[in-house]
Amino acid sequence: MSVDRLHPVIAHHLVNSLGWRSLRPLQRDAVVPLLEGSDALCLAPTAGGKTESACFPLLTAMEEQQWYGLSVVYVCPLKALLNNLLPRLETYAAWLGRSVAVWHGDVAAGTRRRILREPPDILLTTPESLESMLVSANVDHHELFSGLRAVVVDEVHAFAGDDRGWHLLAVLERLTRIAGRPLQRVGLSATVGNPAELLEWLQGSGRSRRPAVVIAPDLVVTTKPPPGDIELDYVGSVDNAATVITALHRGEKRLVFCDSRVLVEQLGAALRSRGVTTFLSHASLSKDERLRAEQAFAEARDCVIVSTSTLELGIDVGDLDRVIQINAPRTVSSFLQRLGRTGRRAGASRNCLFLALDEWQLLWAAGLLRLWGNGYIEPVTAPPEPRHIVAQQVLAVCLQENKIGRKLWHQEWNNLAPFDQGSGPIMRYLVDEGFIERDGELFFIGPQAEQRFGRRHFMDMMAVFTAPPQFTVLAGRQEIGQTDPSLLTDKVEGPRLLLLAGRSWRVTWIDWKRKRCFVEAADSGGRARWHAPGAGGASFALSRSVRDVLLGEDPPVKLTQRAHRVLAETRDERGLAAHPAGTVVSRNGMDIRWWTWAGYRANATLAATLGGLTDEKQRFDDVSIRLRTDLTSEIWRTGFSSASSQLSLPEVDERALAGLKFNEALSERLAIATLSARLADLDAASAVLSEPARFVVRGQ
Structure with missing residues (x-):
């Protein structure tokens, strides 16, 4: 039995401390591959015991192979999740006399100093905190991470789908070089549609050199409720x-x-x-x-x-x-x-x-x-062409090592694309624009990087996501939260009221310089507002599924009478916008739309490709594209046939660059190319162009 491979002390406590009669299937199946050093992706429904599936084998390996010092890093996407895990992992580690600590932005300086003096066996942290440790002058990262053996990435799908995933991969490669050995990588996830590809992504530069296994005895798709x-x-x-x-x-x-x-x-x-x-x-x-x-x-x-x-x-x-x-x-x-x-x-x-x-x-x-x-789960894919993350990483390594070799810098990530020699144009731009200084055969941080990112000891470089400006709201000395500054500048009649933490507050004073807003409790009323960056819109698969519902398919769940009635009314009202055999071009007065039901990114690609057929502002959404008001079927056929032979990437407004962190460290051409590639869905757009279009006139 796999439980017999666990350390005897762990096996004892499973029964006598936790009261477990056996391991769960995921925990059972993970023991042998993790003890043998395989990289792994452990999949199970929420509360399926994923944390234990990684920790029990790694604690056993820690004892059997005599790992000492900081040997396991456990990475989470949220600080709250780290705090929540800490007591549980402390209990497990204490069975073997091992220690656990947490390090993130809310951890006090005194606690951090104690961790550096007496490193734990397991460190719970975020990628941003790992980055801050690597570049900090107060942390001897070579001493701290020299004994590192394994990395556990919890909720790995939450990283892989955005730029935090690229950042995490790059940091793991740097930790691999510091440790001087391959690091075992274990991902934990509840729901992914492409587990093998996700594991290959997590392996980074070692994907062809280390054994890897997807462990998923209880796939999420088999756990449907009635x-x-x-x-x-x-x-x-x-x-x-x-x-x-x-x-x-x-x-x-x-x-x-x-x-x-x-x-x-x-x-x-x-x-x-x-x-x-x-x-x-x-x-x-x-x-x-x-x-x-x-x-x-x-x-x-x-x-x-x-x-x-x-x-x-x-x-x-x-x-x-x-x-x-x-x-x-x-x-x-x-x-x-x-x-x-x-x-x-x-x-x-x-x-x-x-x-x-x-x-x-x-x-x-x-x-x-x-x-x-239908059993569908979205594949998790990393966003393409993360040039801005490459630029951030080059600057971070210059801070970490003080200087890097002119011909060897790309080896800091073990030649993992896109951080390899292919990113040479990015490095040349950084040097030409003064972000990096050259002294003979060495590169080091330049004055432009100091000016753009050097505030608070380069803290703005630690996170790869942007945060819009917000004002801190305080009731006396108690911090309630943060609000969008536009709520403090809008013209209002009477008292200025905010809604925050589910309660109403009257603004008493605003400290504009320190971005603070002081409030007192109000009886009722108030508004809430936050600037939210675009979420990227709906996918092709979801948009097409919505079309199928509009065409009459019901989901396999219980619908209330109200839901049935409104759904029927919606089908009657919007039914002409959908057709099962292709797309629909509809005219309703001067409003001419192409109903593609293809998702936001596919429609962005189609709008760029068929630019001569769209309205001047190229307005589109998840399901449709607005077309020119003088469109006829002849103009459509001519423009469609000439444009559909070659897809175009969506055009990007220069103002959108503000949402791409570290865009200042890229040439404008490369930054716009990055955003354009991320806005496109070429496969879905190509599929739509292969479908026939039906013309209808609404209201007749």
Whole structure:
């Protein structure tokens, strides 16, 4: 049995301390490959024991192979998840006399100094904190990481799909060089559609040299609850949603997911006005406010917590009864993460109630549930052409090592693309523009990098995502959270009221220089607002599934009478915009649209490719492209046939560069090329161009 391969002390505590009669399938199957040093991707539903599947074998290897000092780094995407894991991992490590510590932006300086004096055996951290340790003058990174043997990446799919994944891969390659040995890489994930490709991505430069295995005895797609436990309802407004949530499942603990911070605030306030014990969680609430909410929610019973995706990942919020989804997430993967929050008690089943706030959102929720019903899960793919991350990494290595060789710099990432010699044009630009200085055969940080990124000891270089400016909101000395500055400058009649943490506040004073806003409690009212960067729009698969729902297919879940009625009305109203055999070009007065149902990125590509047929502003969304008002079927056929032979990348407004962090370290041409490649979906666009188009005149 695999449990026999674990260290005897661990096996003893599994039975006598945890009361386990056996290992779960994932934990059982992970023991041998991880003990043998294989890279691995461990897949299981939420609360499927993924953490233990990695930690028990690695703790065993730590003892058997006599690893000492910092030998395992455990990386998470969220600080809250690290804090949540710390007590559990401390318990497991203590069985063997080993230690665990956490290092992230909220950890006090004194604690960090103690970690450096007495490194733990396992360090819980984020990629950004790893970067800060590598470049800090106060950290001897060669001494700290010289004994590193393995890296565990929790919620690996959350990294791989955006630039944090590229940053993480680059940092892992640098840690590999410091340690002087290949690092075993173990990814943990609940929901991915392409596990083999994701594991290959995680292996980085060692993908052809190290054995690798996907461990997935309990695939998420096989753990569907009965259809009756997934329900879709139409409520029409936030107030109606609050009324439904108040009336349903009283005495139970309910977790409600919303797709924006503003919606979290509005629903939280509406629930509290109805006397429901309500807690809120989103990224613009203060750390203390979020912790109070999570702790209270974990201990309470008859209550609701309203959250954005911040509680989608593996943070423990106690024994949950119900998940409620306002509108719909953008991916099946997110839905599965949220669904996995329920059904953890013996005899309980996983459940989720969808509440759509309007007809369009009902359609998209139905489309998502149809995809899920067909067993579809999105593949996780890294964003293409991360030139800005390459530039950031070159500057970071210059800070880390003080200087790097002119001919050897690309070896710092073990020749992993795109950080290899192919990034030479980026290095030349950095040198030409003064971001990097050259002295003979050596490169080092230049004055332009000091000027652009040198504030707070280059702290702005540690994170690869941008954060819009926000004002800190304080009630006395207590920090409530942060708000968009436009709420403090809008013209208002009477007192200026804010909505934050589900409560109303009256602004008493604004410290413009220090970006602080002081408030006092108000009885009611107020607005919430945050600038949110574009989420990239819907995918081709989801958009096509929504089209199929519009054409008459129902998702395999329970629909309320209201949902059935509104869905039927929506099909009657919008049905002419969809056709099962191809696309639709519709004319409604001067509004001419091409209904592609292809997703945002495909439509961006199509709008650029068929530029002569679109309106001057090239307006498009997830499902349609606005066409020129004088379009005829003859103009369409001529323009379509000439343009469809070669796809064009979408055009990018120069103002969009502000959302690409470190774009200053790239030439404008390379920065725009990066954004353009990321906005395109060539495969989906090509598929649409191969389909026939049907012309209809609406209203006749």
